Amino acid sequence: MLLPVWLFANMLQGQTSDYDILIKGGRLMDPKNNIDAVMDIAVKDGKIALVSKKIDGKARQTVDAAGLIVSPGLIDIHGHVFHGTQDDHYLSDGFSALPPDGFTLRVGVTTIVDCGGAGWRNFNTFKKNVIDKSTTRVLSFLNIVGHGMRGGNYEQDLSDMDPKLASNTAKANKAHIVGFKLAHFAGYDWTPTDRVVEAGRLADMPVIIDFGGARPALSIEELFMKRLRPGDIYTHAFAKLDGSRETIFDEQTNSIRPFLQQAKQRGIIFDVGYGGASFNYSQAIPAVKAGFFPNTISTDLHTGSMNTSMKDQLSVMSKFLQMGMPLTEVIKASTWSAAKAIRREELGQLSVGAEADITLLNIRKGNFGFYDKTGYKVNGTEKFECEMTIRKGAVVYDLNGLANPVYAR
Secondary structure, eight states: OOOOHHHHHHHHHHHHOSEEEEEEEEEEEEGGGTEEEEEEEEEETTEEEEEESOOOSOEEEEEEOTTSEEEEOEEEEEEOOOBOOOTTOTTSSBTTSOOGGGTSGGGTEEEEEEESSOOTTTHHHHHHHTGGGOSSEEEEEEESBTTOSOOGGGGGOGGGBOHHHHHHHHHHTTTTEEEEEEOOOOSSOSHHHHHHHHHHHHHTOOEEEOOOOOSSOOOHHHIIIIISOTTOEEOSTTOOOSSSSOOSEETTTTEEOTTHHHHHHHTOEEBOOOTTTSOOHHHHHHHHHTTOOOSBOOOOBSTTTTTTTOOOHHHHHHHHHHHTOOHHHHHHHTTHHHHHHTTOTTSSOOOTTSBOOEEEEEEEEEEEEEEOTTOOEEEEEEEEEEEEEEETTEEEEETTOOEESSSOO
């Protein structure tokens, strides 16, 4: 039986290609390997095959990345993607969480960590319905509350905060669980903090904490210096609440609180966790001006934040760029630093042999407005835009058809 000419040509092309994807002439920004230069990068069999000033060879797809940033796939360590259809379940198999693939790949995010949606009682449902079904790499900070982030009284129930059961679930699911989450507890009580840290100790994993709710507010200095461990994460770092949480920038003294640099040196990780109500320019602008940058940039993605001032990962990154955080630091906080924070150091990098998660970014020039939850607005002239996302060596998002051919043959 004779093969059609086009089929034979495609088979021959597949047999003779050196690479699956060859990205040419982009500004490669790989903080892990201290690379910030115009480089080519080649992908083969889902892995980074070669990084060099000039790569020759045939590829099934080529990408002209001139003028673009080529970075590791972005990592959002604080999102809410345990979406479901259960009434009265908030961010734990409920309507307020989002399906990841519709809100990650198009903004260059190849890895998202669901931040406390699932607890030990329902992690298997999360894994079956979301983790196993998503193109995006989905990981989990397991909630110390067994019911997960169901909201209301469920998250105030000390009897459901079981370090042993949480740690057992995490140790049995190390491929997907990266640590533990505490959030939304409203009492003047260190017990929830101590229990989530105990789970972290038992499983040898970090914790991420959404702190606040107590009146009077519990001491963040005590939290950073006595309760949390090096490598633990303080999210919503730039939030200003209603007096139930101490701020990192003291507006009375007009200065960063003096123990914050010491806390960073101790190893406490400061995460943005923007959210619907967890970011204030009145905190972020003076903090960045003082040189206090977040270790990690994240969204706190959910239905209550995506259509308000947060928008998406690139919007949050754009705000920190506009405030004066150097471009290299913005990329690092969204890639390599995020990978280290969740102890997944095989991610967030473009080393030869690493899984080929790659993001191509354009910095658009123009007049843009950035605002926070209070309506305070600043103007900027630069804004990140995702041109292409590559996940496991395959193009999964291509804004303007940069891949040649657009679909691999």
